[in-house]
Amino acid sequence: xxxxxxxxxxxxxxxxxxxxxxxxxxxxxxxxxxxxxxxxxxxxxxxxxxxxxxxxxxxxxxxxxxxxxxxxxxxxxxxxxxxxxxxxxxxxxxxxxxxxxxxxxxxxxxxxxxxxxxxxxxxxxxxxxxxxxxxxxxxxxxxxxxxxxxxxxxxxxxxxxxxxxxxxxxxxxxxxxxxxxxxxxxxxxxxxxxxxxxxxxxxxxxxx
Amino acid sequence: xxxxxxxxxxxxxxxxxxxxxxxxxxxxxxxxxxxxxxxxxxxxxxxxxxxxxxxxxxxxxxxxxxxxxxxxxxxxxxxxxxxxxxxxxxxxxxxxxxxxxxxxxxxxxxxxxxxxxxxxxxxxxxxxxxxxxxxxxxxxxxxxxxxxxxxxxxxxxxxxxxxxxxxxxxxxxxxxxxxxxxxxxxxxxxxxxxxxxxxxxxxxxxxxxxxxxxxxxxxxxxxxxxxxxxxxxxxxxxxxxxxxxxxxxxxxxxxxxxxxxxxxxxxxxxxxxxxxxxxxxxxxxxxxxxxxxxxxxxxxxxxxxxxxxxxxxxxxxxxxxxxxxxxxxxxxxxxxxxxxxxxxxxxxxxxxxxxxxxxxxxxxxxxx
Numbered sequence: 001x002x003x004x005x006x007x008x009x010x011x012x013x014x015x016x017x018x019x020x021x022x023x024x025x026x027x028x029x030x031x032x033x034x035x036x037x038x039x040x041x042x043x044x045x046x047x048x049x050x051x052x053x054x055x056x057x058x059x060x061x062x063x064x065x066x067x068x069x070x071x072x073x074x075x076x077x078x079x080x081x082x083x084x085x086x087x088x089x090x091x092x093x094x095x096x097x098x099x100x101x102x103x104x105x106x107x108x109x110x111x112x113x114x115x116x117x118x119x120x121x122x123x124x125x126x127x128x129x130x131x132x133x134x135x136x137x138x139x140x141x142x143x144x145x146x147x148x149x150x151x152x153x154x155x156x157x158x159x160x161x162x163x164x165x166x167x168x169x170x171x172x173x174x175x176x177x178x179x180x181x182x183x184x185x186x187x188x189x190x191x192x193x194x195x196x197x198x199x200x201x202x203x204x205x206x207x208x
Numbered sequence: 209x210x211x212x213x214x215x216x217x218x219x220x221x222x223x224x225x226x227x228x229x230x231x232x233x234x235x236x237x238x239x240x241x242x243x244x245x246x247x248x249x250x251x252x253x254x255x256x257x258x259x260x261x262x263x264x265x266x267x268x269x270x271x272x273x274x275x276x277x278x279x280x281x282x283x284x285x286x287x288x289x290x291x292x293x294x295x296x297x298x299x300x301x302x303x304x305x306x307x308x309x310x311x312x313x314x315x316x317x318x319x320x321x322x323x324x325x326x327x328x329x330x331x332x333x334x335x336x337x338x339x340x341x342x343x344x345x346x347x348x349x350x351x352x353x354x355x356x357x358x359x360x361x362x363x364x365x366x367x368x369x370x371x372x373x374x375x376x377x378x379x380x381x382x383x384x385x386x387x388x389x390x391x392x393x394x395x396x397x398x399x400x401x402x403x404x405x406x407x408x409x410x411x412x413x414x415x416x417x418x419x420x421x422x423x424x425x426x427x428x429x430x431x432x433x434x435x436x437x438x439x440x441x442x443x444x445x446x447x448x449x450x451x452x453x454x455x456x457x458x459x460x461x462x463x464x465x466x467x468x469x470x471x472x473x474x475x476x477x478x479x480x481x482x483x484x485x486x487x488x489x490x491x492x493x494x495x496x497x498x499x500x501x502x503x504x505x506x507x508x509x510x511x512x513x514x515x516x517x518x519x520x521x522x523x524x525x526x527x528x529x530x531x532x533x534x535x536x537x538x539x540x541x542x543x544x545x546x547x548x549x550x551x552x553x554x555x556x557x558x559x560x561x562x563x564x565x566x567x568x569x570x571x572x573x574x575x576x
Contacts, residue, residue: 067559
């Protein structure tokens with residue numbers, strides 16, 4: 001795998017308290033049509049709408065979060081992303097965002113395929129289960145790992161599929177996806193080497 | 209906020225049925241000020257038994273409007289920012305031409321000589337009023353139940369005239385169950401001998417039939433939970449059953465009261481005509497599919513349904529939203545948790561308020 005990461009600067013500022021949002025904010029160009037899957041209360045979409053003039057839409061399953069998103073002025077649909085994308089026409093969006101949501105879906109592969117049907121490009125950000133801290137934690141404790149990135153007990157975790165940087169690269173290759181850019185983050189730094197060990201969060205820009 | 213009713217008269221209105229009406233009058237009220245760009249106009253559309261008095265205290269009756277908790281200074285439809293218009297619908301009995309109005313051809317009330325009307329006829333007349341006010345584009349068209357149907361009709365029939373639409377607790381077409389309840393109401397009225405083929409003006413109106421129709425309606429507007437909470441099995445002013453057919457239960461007393469109250473403010477023939485218009489409502493008519501029917505719509509949508517509404521269940525709003533998404537329309541949707549059944553859009557407005565306020569503000573900002 002090529003561990004080549006985009007950009008020379010290794011420091012990543014935060015956007016709304018998150019480095020992966022900052023990357024997404026960099027990728028999306030002004031005026032684009034954007035769909036955020038699992039958009040929560042719509043903070044990222046609101047930022048993109050206000051700062052990049054994007055046409056922002058979201059899908060979120062929690063009614064309370066949808067209410068807050070709509071109250072912010074973001075067009076969010078209350079629904080399940082596992083079956084909720086079928087209505088959208090092909091290539092309806094320039095970007096479909098899955099920011100730390102893929103690992104929470106029941107059928108990640110079909111969600112990935114659907115996002116690249118309705119979107120020309122997909123931005124997938126996920127917590128890397130291959131990070132060294134996760135590996136050490138599991139090796140030493142012999143229990144389902146709990147780290148700052150995966151803070152939940154196994155029985156209450158929203159994460160139902162665990163994947164590593166390697167896993168995503170392998171799947172992308174098997175699906176014949178083009179990875180246009182990849183970013184590996186640890187805190188505020190871009191990890192240029194050994195991303196599968198060093199990255200806490202990975203952000204991939206992919207297309208079919 | 210003391211408000212006064214206005215009215216405007218038109219020479220004619222052509223109808224979907226092919227008939228035409230001469231001399232049509234529309235009652236309307238307005239709240240707030242129209243801005244110089246005329247870009248802040250909101251059209252509030254009333255439900256089946258509503259009227260033009262949506263907000264404030266009526267100068268005439270001293271009563272608050274039917275959506276006074278949503279329209280006014282600082283409220284969801286903030287009259288400090290927006291100019292809100294509400295009209296009584298065609299076929300109504302609260303100032304707009306309907307079956308109880310005088311037929312200019314005969315000099316007598318229309319009664320059943322009034323032509324059958326549709327939701328799109330109502331909307332066509334509303335547009336004539338908006339034209340007469342010199343408003344090119346409405347910031348939003350909004351309403352619950354039948355008001356939501358009109359909002360959808362506006363978005364499809366006059367896509368260049370509406371920036372956004374907020375249909376609440378509504379549907380794109382009346383279901384068999386909705387038609388069935390309306391038919392029970394109509395049959396109750398027509399079974400009352402006082403109905404007299406619709407010719408009862410100046411005589412005893414079909415009060416018993418209309419009251420029964422309203423009682424059925426009220427049941428469908430509530431939920432099992434809200435009725436349990438409001439009445440339970442409580443007895444009315446007694447400790448034991450009467451072992452007779454007078455009022456025993458609170459719920460019986462309530463329904464009888466609401467039925468008898470309704471007779472004082474509503475015309476039985478209007479009940480027939482307006483419910484029929486709702487039953488005829490089906491956006492897909494002549495289009496093959498809902499998505500095809502919604503093809504002309506350009507508006508931004510906020511669709512709201514309520515968890516306990518079994519008369520206009522959430523699946524109907526979701527159908528609407530899915531069709532809009534398939535057209536790639538800008539649509540926000542949420543099902544609000546509420547115990548108040550279909551009535552939720554009128555009574556349980558705290559969450560509805562924050563949704564409408566945010567949606568409207570962002571729509572208005574994008575415009576300017």
